[in-house]
Amino acid sequence: MALLKEGCLDLEELKELPGVPSGHRLAAGPVAVIECAQEIPCNPCEALCPHGAITVGQPITRLPVLDEDKCIGCGLCIAGCPGQAIFVVDETHAEGRATVQLPYEFLPLPEKGEVVNGLNRAGEEVCEAVVLRIQNPRKYDRTPVITVEVPTDCAMEVRSLSLRRD
């Protein structure tokens, strides 16, 4: 399993997860992508979703299941996941362009409009990304959520960013 050997999921493993939406749903609009692959006692995501789209149930080691129809991609689940394993992807953002909302707990934070590097799960630069929005309200408890715009074919790759400043 790539997660155990490499420390990050590969796309094959990802598609098996109950928290990852189908290609069909991804193509339809903003949706959460819960990259949670191991049975660990943990369930804050379930209560964070105001639309009941995330189910963990009992025992709390169960992997979170995403209800694709209930999820509207609001992103309220992102900051509260202790594993920082939740993202929101919108493949319909613009022609050939998608957005990814991701948690980012580093300084300096980028600024709106800044061009940054989109990093994949292995930390490799895969594309240029434009910062559209930074959300850092008190209720996120110091886990800012950054929205970046990327080429659509990178939407399921980009999971972090690095700045281009010196």
Add this chain to the structure above:
Amino acid sequence: MRHTEVAVVGGGPAGLSAAIEAASAGARVTLVDEHQRPGGQLFKQIHKFFGSKEHRAGVRGIDIGTQLLQQVEASGVQVMLDSVVWGIFDERVLGVIHEGRNLLLKAEKVILATGATENALAFPGWTLSGVMGAGAIQTLVNVQRVLPGKRILMVGSGNVGLIVSYQLLQAGAEVVGIVEAAPNVGGYGVHASKVRRQGVPIWTSTTVKEALGAEKVERAVLVTLDDKWQPIAGTEREIKVDVICLSCGLSPLAELARIAGCEFQYLPALGGHVPLHDHDMQTSVKGLYLAGDVAGIEEASTAMEEGRLAGVAVAESLGYLSAAEARGKKEAINRRLDELREGPFGCARREAKEQLCGSMAGWRY
């Protein structure tokens, strides 16, 4: 000689929780901690905890620490800081160095919550300045706000190694890589993923062979291991680093339990030699209880629950809680503990704990 009803040794999450529980039931509690501020390792855990709402999931360790300190203050616990418990004698008499002077403290019940000690990994050059434990890095960076170096090699990919690597990135250091002697990453996939996506490599089946430098670390020599954990000749390579962080596991800090004459059992799943304890967290020595990592290496969440369990048990045994009251509280605590010990990461610990308690079945004091 001073007297107290319940002496809690160690003011980390287990000790604080035990003190709060016992004091809330009405017992006179003295909490003794060797540091200038209680909290144990909690104030170094700047990440959000797992679990469920009852376990305070999603709350950062540092904030849980602050909440516990407030509760301790409110519950009337007598707190002795800068106080080292150096010995434990018959009839639960503790030798304490308090403000530079020795005193004896006699307690009706003693709860040892002394936590864990880090395992060392010795290799040529390991005594160079710049080789330090993961706990040291957390203390320096998260509490004292100093960085010991800029290019760090992390040895060990268990949760501590992965989390501390992430914390080093947050403090502005570069983690050049994480070496893991086993063929697989040891800690949670999500902790590994957090550092991998920032570009930190994890090299499995790899270890550090040597640290090089005149008086401080300048380079590390890495080597690949075969499936029998032996170094493969010719695979050595050097990397430039100025800090080598050792994160090779923890062991219960149980010297006081040894001195007190507790029976031990060797359980690798709990970190090695662990003092026996029953379902009330009482050891083989009457009146001596345990809670937290000293009772087996787990995590802060289980430490808090075990602390509560020990606190309830001593309060009951002193008559501050009826059997029915205590039973209800213990059931709730055990349910939360069982939840934390589920799943592939927790089940080995649960089984080991069952063995520990099983060894005390039918124990006669």
Add this chain to the structure above:
Amino acid sequence: MRVKEHPILGELEKGTLVEIRVDGETIEAVEGEPISAALIAAGKTVFRYTQKLRQARGVYCAIGRCTDCMMVVDGVPNVRTCVTPVKAGMNIETQYGLGAPRRSGDETH
């Protein structure tokens, strides 16, 4: 190096700055912080030399258990600098061997 800004811990609170002497040099430290933190912030990496082999030691456990960080503080040897708070005017010296500050003729290599 001091971590002045931190994404979780916030801005470093300014403590009371005091002066201490380290091997004859005056450095700035925060009153009450562990001596070892002040030294690391000032870039010092070697705290003492061992008795037999004169090997350099720095900080290892940072929690008062291992004794790697011991130095001579205000003339008193074997002080664990990682758990001893800074006071204004403190005099800190690299420790050579079991309890002495440097004497002329001490070789380090």
